[in-house]
Amino acid sequence: xxxxxxxxxxxxxxxxxxxxxxxxxxxxxxxxLRFGKHLAEGFADHWAIFRERCQIxxxxxxxxxxxxxxxxxxxxxxxxxLLQRVVxxxxxxxxxxxxxxxxxxxxxxxxxxxxxxxxRHVIGQYPAEQTLFLSDFYMPAPMLRELxxxxxxxxxxxxxxxxxxxxxxxxxxxxxxHVHEAFALAPEHHVHIGDNHHSDVSIPGAIGIKSVHxxxxxxxxxxxxxxxxxxxxxxxxxxxxxxxxxxxxxxxQQRQGTARTAFELGTRAAPLWVGFCxxxxxxSILERLQRLFFFTREGEFFIEVFRCxxxxxxxxxxxxxxxxxxxxxRLATFGASLRELSTTELMRMWNLYSSQSMFALAxxxxxEPGTLEGVCARHGIPLREEIIYPWQDARVQALxxxxxxxxxxxxxxxxxxxxxxGYLAQRGLSAGVTRVGxxxxxxxxxIQDNLxxxxxxxxxxxxxxxxxxxxxxxPANCRKFAFGPDLNKQVEASHLxxxxxxxxxxxxxxxxxxxGYRRNAAGRVEAHRLVDEDENAxxxxxxxxxxxxxxxxxxxWADYIDNHAVSSAELRPQALAIWHTLVAQxxxxxxxxxxxxxxxxxxxxxxxxxxxxxxSMGVVLRAPFVRRDRHSLIxxxxxxxxxxxxxxxxxxxxxxxxxxxxxxxxGKVYKYMRVRWQHHQAKRxx
Numbered sequence: 040x041x042x043x044x045x046x047x048x049x050x051x052x053x054x055x056x057x058x059x060x061x062x063x064x065x066x067x068x069x070x071x072l073r074f075g076k077h078l079a080e081g082f083a084d085h086w087a088i089f090r091e092r093c094q095i096x097x098x099x100x101x102x103x104x105x106x107x108x109x110x111x112x113x114x115x116x117x118x119x120x121l122l123q124r125v126v127x128x129x130x131x132x133x134x135x136x137x138x139x140x141x142x143x144x145x146x147x148x149x150x151x152x153x154x155x156x157x158x159r160h161v162i163g164q165y166p167a168e169q170t171l172f173l174s175d176f177y178m179p180a181p182m183l184r185e186l187x188x189x190x191x192x193x194x195x196x197x198x199x200x201x202x203x204x205x206x207x208x209x210x211x212x213x214x215x216x217h218v219h220e221a222f223a224l225a226p227e228h229h230v231h232i233g234d235n236h237h238s239d240v241s242i243p244g245a246i247g248i249k250s251v252h253x254x255x256x257x258x259x260x261x262x263x264x265x266x267x268x269x270x271x272x273x274x275x276x277x278x279x280x281x282x283x284x285x286x287x288x289x290x291x292q293q294r295q296g297t298a299r300t301a302f303e304l305g306t307r308a309a310p311l312w313v314g315f316c317x318x319x320x321x322x323s324i325l326e327r328l329q330r331l332f333f334f335t336r337e338g339e340f341f342i343e344v345f346r347c348x349x350x351x352x353x354x355x356x357x358x359x360x361x362x363x364x365x366x367x368x369r370l371a372t373f374g375a376s377l378r379e380l381s382t383t384e385l386m387r388m389w390n391l392y393s394s395q396s397m398f399a400l401a402x403x404x405x406x407e408p409g410t411l412e413g414v415c416a417r418h419g420i421p422l423r424e425e426i427i428y429p430w431q432d433a434r435v436q437a438l439x440x441x442x443x444x445x446x447x448x449x450x451x452x453x454x455x456x457x458x459x460x461g462y463l464a465q466r467g468l469s470a471g472v473t474r475v476g477x478x479x480x481x482x483x484x485x486i487q488d489n490l491x492x493x494x495x496x497x498x499x500x501x502x503x504x505x506x507x508x509x510x511x512x513x514p515a516n517c518r519k520f521a522f523g524p525d526l527n528k529q530v531e532a533s534h535l536x537x538x539x540x541x542x543x544x545x546x547x548x549x550x551x552x553x554x555g556y557r558r559n560a561a562g563r564v565e566a567h568r569l570v571d572e573d574e575n576a577x578x579x580x581x582x583x584x585x586x587x588x589x590x591x592x593x594x595x596w597a598d599y600i601d602n603h604a605v606s607s608a609e610l611r612p613q614a615l616a617i618w619h620t621l622v623a624q625x626x627x628x629x630x631x632x633x634x635x636x637x638x639x640x641x642x643x644x645x646x647x648x649x650x651x652x653x654x655s656m657g658v659v660l661r662a663p664f665v666r667r668d669r670h671s672l673i674x675x676x677x678x679x680x681x682x683x684x685x686x687x688x689x690x691x692x693x694x695x696x697x698x699x700x701x702x703x704x705x706g707k708v709y710k711y712m713r714v715r716w717q718h719h720q721a722k723r724x725x
Contacts (some may be wrong), residue, residue: 305588
């Protein structure tokens, strides 16, 4: 029996689920997310912080060697220097924050390590009177003890020595000599077990220690494969694609036909939704959000992806805010948010729908249109008459000045406001929660605007897949971010916003649109939702399988996003390429599903709209000469610029299709030039 047995820690007692530098990179990400608004120039990216840390480690190692010790340094020292160079936050308590960051890094090690499955058998073959761990590492021995205890290995080695504590390491042999002096031990009474041929075998063997090379073939091969993923992001992403592809056949066994192709498309398109939800998590930490609400309907799918990616509710060692769905819609929130009943205030809707009947106006405010029939008739307005630019129409102006109209509509909106505020309070939007995140598919964020008007004491941070140019004055308590294109900031990828309806369909839920709120017998406010069977048929036959594919792939991504420090910025190019493919190279099954869809356009239009509906050839031909037809064509182009969808239509004659395609293409060119001009003017105004 030996008097002393020492054990290497890394790849002997413990193994990592990733390359060791991924832990440092994730720790850098933790720091970046914590101090995002107080980082020195050049350090907004976690890779830059990681590289600076590596440089500091080299500097401290060389300084230690010049002092006559081995090239050792402690984690706390590294973090203190890193904070001095990278963080600009005033009044920073370096020692305290370094302790907090070290604790966060230890938590990351706990989450991303596991006990070597075979080490106990090998270690047991070399009995000794005393066993210690011996590690060349920058974490002190107490942290290593805590890590080993976390994994139930403290019965093997409950204590030990870390090289950083005494500035002597195994690589030089000085740590072994220190042990022999400290324990008054001759080398021949000492056995050491470890994986590194130099530090754990050659060096101790040369000193006279019995050295055991522990390098299990399969475990070592697995380690090399995991560590190869640090080379570059392309290698990592290809590895994930291979994992998803390998798991796909089993998941496809129970699906046939369209369901099968939809599921497969979902697995390939997943990085778009994964990247978006990752950006939501990042912004939630950076903005110190207290709650996170996913808006119905698309948010019901988004939150599934979000929970799949972050099952523990954490990212890079940070707790994410509590997340839940919020049953809202433009229809359910607009009337309640009106500050006054005037044509000026209604421009918040008319900027989006420049022609509207009073029937559609009533429906958009949640009113039964018949309640306005009499007062509208008094001003010569048939309920169903489509009025171009209603705010300019003398009859509409007179209607808004009518006391009866004001009484009917204002009373209804006040009742809706009371119910909506009650619902929001029930869901946790109380006075103490002032920094609130909301998640929706996007385009202009009008529901967020509505809630911001209702909740002036809350700051609402909107997270969107994409944002078109904002047409309405923004409430002071609104902040909006887009993962994809944002035409308010730059024209990059603006073409992706030409065809957003397919993405809306793919992100939709089967639970219906929120129409309003009512108080139940128990006195609680609950949402009332309209479920359309025809709309849900498309969801059941196609969309549900696509979403199942996205979630299937997201589970694979979840295993890598955190411990490989993947950021949404790194996923964004791939995500935008997927978006482009979905709308520009649309698979036939996806197009057929979209074309069969009835879309809820009660807000603004006043009814469900068939997605296959297009202006007639007569309307297109008369548009240059007849104002109403011209306006109708322009409204169609504003709502649908999916040129690929038009080209795939087989139910339109070639001339009709060519005219529509030309009109849509002209509209897209006009929009693109207008956006560029607006950005140019904005730059000149700065």
